[in-house]
Amino acid sequence: MVLKKCNICDRRFKKTEHFKRHERSHTKEKPYECNVCHKRFSRSDVLSRHAKGHNAAPSSATNGVVKTDQHHTSSTQAYDQQHSRVNGNGQFIPSVNPVDAQQAQIVRFMPREISLTTPDGLPSSSLDCLADISAHQARTHTQLNPMVMDHQQAYLGWGDVTATEPSPYRAPVFGPVPNDILQFWLEPRGDTTSNPSPIDLMSDSSVGLVDDQAPASPRARQNGHSAENPSIQSPSNIPSERFARVQRYWLTPTNNTGRLMNTLWGDVATCSLDNILGVYSGQSFNSPPGLSGDLRYGLDEECRQNLLATFGQARRSTSNDASNAPRMSEAPFGSPQAFPPAEILDMALDLYFRNFQPLIPFIHIPTFSAKRTRSPVLYVMCMIGMIILGTKGTTAFVSKNFNLVLDKITEELAKCAAGSENPVGTVSTFAAALLFLNLAAMTGVESPPLTREAINANSHQTAQRHGLFAATEGQILDMSLYEAIPDVDERWKAWSKVESVKRLIIGLLLLDSWYSSFLSTSPIIVPEAIQFILPCDGAIFDAKNAMHWMQLIRVGKRILMPTVVAPSENVDLPALDNSVDGLCMHGVLAMVQLRLCEAYHRLLSNRANYPFAPCHTYAMDGRARCLPTLQLQIADKYREALERLNPNAVVMWHNMCMTLTADIQIFELAAGRSGPLPARKALDDIAVWSQTPAARRSCLHAAQIYKAMINRKTSDHTMFHSMLALFTAALVLGLYTFMAPRPPETTAGCISVELLDDVDWQQVGREGFTSFMEPRGNHAFTASNNSTVNFIRNGGTLYLRGIPVQGGYQSARRILLDYAGLLKDSGKWSVRKFSHVLHIMSDVLMDIE
Structure with a gap:
């Protein structure tokens, strides 16, 4: 072969x-x-x-x-x-x-x-x-x-x-x-028609932009080209159904929102809703907004049935904590015990407006109606009211439904992130997320790992991507927006919707600052790029109707406010009127605290530096060295407002000054957060820190936090960050007292400070912010007429209610118990674990469960 x-x-x-x-x-x-x-x-x-x-x-x-x-x-x-x-x-x-x-x-x-x-x-x-x-x-x-x-x-x-x-x-x-x-x-797939390959789409006649109904000639097929339809000579001749088919095959979903800030004020002012949290409905209501018979906010049986239809069906699958719930959780679906009656829901809603609305007043009450409000927002509002009510049944209901609402909010945020929600719906979702994260801080319910943190991150990332914290880069808000609306009543409603969104943006800023401080993480919002429009006076926001609103405008109330930008080394804090309300002040303070959290996470997180005063490290960083100066500007520009407002604002300022002069992560380690070995090393670091002027100034701020909280009025509603600041102050003052050496005889008799006395912080100035590197006794300071300044410079004896605070365990134990008792009586916020930690540190053998 x-x-x-x-x-x-x-x-x-x-x-x-x-x-x-x-x-x-x-x-x-x-x-x-x-x-x-x-x-x-x-x-x-x-x-x-x-x-x-x-x-x-x-x-x-x-x-x-x-x-x-x-x-x-x-x-x-x-x-x-x-x-x-x-x-x-x-x-x-x-x-x-x-x-x-x-x-x-x-x-x-x-x-x-x-x-x-x-x-x-x-x-x-x-x-x-x-x-x-x-x-x-x-x-x-x-x-x-x-x-x-x-x-x-x-x-x-x-x-x-x-x-x-x-x-x-x-x-x-x-x-x-x-x-x-x-x-x-x-075996080949059976769904090739429902999931066509790219080649199938190229050969599919429904995707083409020309009419290819007529069969191509054999020669055209042989050459690889289909015959062109001579009738289509211009874009106007393309059949409309061709574009509809292209839309059906388009790979990415349609973004209905775009960048929200570009048209935000116009979209909000011109929408047909009376309230920005409302839902479009074809129903006609004869009663005025906010009134429905004997129910102030219109939450009747019909509204209850709407909530039950939205959230009740999924309740049966959420039985994670059935062991902690009472027998009512075993009631059959549809029974009166399975879902709160309308009377309880209305009572909870009333408690929300009485006790929580003053903290973040972004809901416009005169135009609010429960029947017209979106279900996720209304449901979370009712759950907050149930926690404030605090009965066995309402607490168990909130605990059992917590994860269900969490999943619902997560789903709504995903729609906003994908751009499939309209502008008003996106704003409403941000409001629901803001309220839910406050609810989480009130309940202390153990949610799936990182879920609440994920909602916080998703809501702020989406809001930042939409430009909500960049007011100057979006649509200009001026009088032309309102002058284009001839009817006074409609103009009042348009203004109220815009004002609600402005206040919601400040609420999101506050929330990010709280969570960043609480979790010791970097803020989600970029602090250097923050720009927001100040809210108007609370009195005009609470005007009952358009007539009352116009009367307040005639007597000088403003409906337009300036835009503030993030302060820095070259940009001072804005000048505010002495009549500024609490929300406006908290918005400005939140900008500064976000910068503080960002600098700490960037420069000091998990790497404490001698002498363990963050202001020492910040002074050598170009972006963070302005932080002590900003605290001095707050004390100088807003002194009268801080004295007049409820204690939440002044506590926020004292907490920022305290975290500038004390590395809080060392105190948490010393308390035992990570076990015994890190705790012993942290106590040694605190012993070194306690001899610096920065440590002595930090103790004064910690004592002033305690004073502000113990002197608050019953009508002063407490914010979550105030409770967190109170716990941190207990660690700082208690561990300073435990580790600080006794003052020498040369200064013990001549320098003494009562911790609960008023302090003139303008006279104190930068003391403790700039002399942080000089331990006591190593440098001769000039004498001052102010005892507080002398104590910060040279040390001395501290007094608490006239009793000298000697270094050691007994004095530290008494301080920790005082703070723990104040935390235990804090009210709505779930801070029991903070109180437990302080009791354990004070070595009190008692039933704290």
Whole structure:
């Protein structure tokens, strides 16, 4: 037998057909052409399998045999003979009836059931089965455009691959696998129409922008181009349904919101809702907003049924803490015990407005109606009121429904992040997230790990991406927005909606500052880029109607306020009127605290530096060295306002000064946050820190926090950050007293300070902020007429209610118990764990559960 040698790679073959097939693999010659779709192949057996896809039913053999590979089955040979001919050059050319060819071009081929049984005479191997699968897989998709298929064939080299020819150089790698198992893993998908491939979309007539209903000519198909419709000569002639089909196939969802801040004030002012937290409804209400019979806020049985329809169905699947819930949790669905009655919900809503609304007053009460309010916002408002009510039933209900509301808020935030919510709905979702995170701080419910933190991050990231904290980069808010509304009542409602959004933005700033301080993390909001419009006076925001609103404007109340930007080394804090309200002051303080949290996390997180006063590290950083100066500006510019407002604002300022002069993470470690070994090292660090002027100033701020909280009035509602500041002050003053050495005789008799006396912080100035590197006794300070300044410089004896505070355990224990008792009586916020820690540190053996 003569061996034939390949001139390119020197391989040798015994059979002529094998030699020619191998030769074509080098030349890329494809002599076999399908007469139906004009696709070309380099092997006849691949063409024969391809040709089967053009017939709706298998054909039987009727004529003689055309010479093919020895691996072909008898049925394949019969098919090749019936649908092929041999030309003058001896090439195998398939043929087809012209009528059948025309039908094959127009009628789409429907996939049929496939069978992976191996024909007689063929070895049952995985490669054979995979070849059959490949042939059938091509028939389950939409018939490909010839032009697309030619490019695909040239790129992938499909025509050069055979699955049935065993390689002469490689032994079988896999063991025999039954064909029924291979059919399970390799069977084509049945959802090819619902999930089309990119090639299917290219060949789908519904995606084109031109009318391709008329069949293309054979020559056009052969050239890979469809005939153009001469009737479409301009964009105006494109059918509208073509654009609708493109919209259906578009890969990314439509962003209905865009950047919210670009049109925020116009969108809010011109929406048809009376209240920004409302929901669009076709119902007509005869009663004025906020009134419904004997119910002040309109929360009646109909409103209860709406809440039950939204949240009641999913309640049955939330039984994570059923062991802690009373027997009412086992009540059947739909019974009165399964969901609070309307009277309880109305009572909870009233408690919300009485006790929580003054803390973050962003809801416009005169236009508020429970029936018109979005369900997530109203539900969280009621849950906050239930926590304030504090009964066994309401507390158990909130605990059982907490995770359900958490999932709902997460879902709504995902819509806002994707841009699938309208501007008013996005603002409402931010309000629901703000209220829910405050609810989480009130309940102390153990939620899934990092879930509340994720909601805090998602809400602030989405708000920042929408530009809510960049007022100057969005739509300008001026009188032209209101002057365009001729009706006074509609103008009042438009202004109230804008004012609600301004106040909501400040609430989000406050929330980020609280969580950043509480979790010792970097803020989500970029502090250096904050810009927001100050809220108007609370009196005009609470105006009962448009007439009252106009009267307040005539007597000098403003409906437009200036924009403030983040303070820095070159930008001072804004000048505020002495009549400024608490929310405005908290917004300005929150900007400074966010800068403080960012600097601490960037420079000191997990790496405490000697002498353990953060202001020392900040003084050497270009972005953070302005922080002590900003505290002095607050004491100078806002002194009267801080004295007049409720204690939350002054506590916030004292807490910032305290964290400038004391590294709080060291005190948390010393208390035992991370176990005994880190605690002992932290106590040694505090012993070093306690001898610095920064430490003595920090103790004074810690004592003033205690004084502000113990002297608050019953009507002064306490914020969460005030409770956190009170706990931190207990650690600072208590551990300072425990570790500080006794003052020397030279200063003990002449310098004394009562911790609860008033302090003139303008006279104190920068003491303790700049002399942090000088331990007591190493430098001679000039004497001052102010005892507080002398104490910060040189040390001395501290007094608490006239009793001297001597260094050591007994004095520290008394201080910790005083703070723990104040925390225990804090009210609505869940700070029991803080109180427990202080009791443990004071070594009190009592039942604290």
